[in-house]
Amino acid sequence: MTGEATLKEVLARLGRAMDTLDAAVAARLEQEQDYSEAxxxxxxxxxxxxxxxxxxxxxxxxxxxxxxxxxxxxxxxxTAMETIRAVLDR
Known part of the structure; x- marks a missing residue:
């Protein structure tokens, strides 16, 4: 039974690790999308x-x-004003 319990624990840890990896990949993709938009x-x-x-x-x-x-x-x-003044002064 210990082997089964250990296997279940290992599978549970593996599942949590996969969830963490999925979350990290999703965060990275979102960050890259934000960078691309910027x-x-x-x-x-x-x-x-x-x-x-x-x-x-x-x-x-x-x-x-x-x-x-x-x-x-x-x-x-x-120039035009000077010409007009000159004409009027004559």
Whole structure:
């Protein structure tokens, strides 16, 4: 009977060990899934950052062009006003 009791104990321990192993594997798979999701989110954020950086560069370039156009318009207005004053002074 001791052999049977020992075999039952060994089988019970083996069952508990298998349950522990199953739980560890499940936890590891869940952790890998979480890591994969976090990595995918990081890639999405990097893509968004790159897109936003490009949009910012484009906006800054447009702002520079508008500033140059504004300076040119201002210069032309000053020239036109000076011409009008010169004509009125004659």
């Amino acid at each position: 990595e995918a989110e990081a890639q999405r954020l990097n893509a968004d950052r790159a897109r936003l950086a490009q949009e910012l560069d484009n906006s800054e370039a447009r702002g520079d062009r508008l500033e140059e156009a504004n300076k040119e318009v201002s210069r032309r207005l000053v």
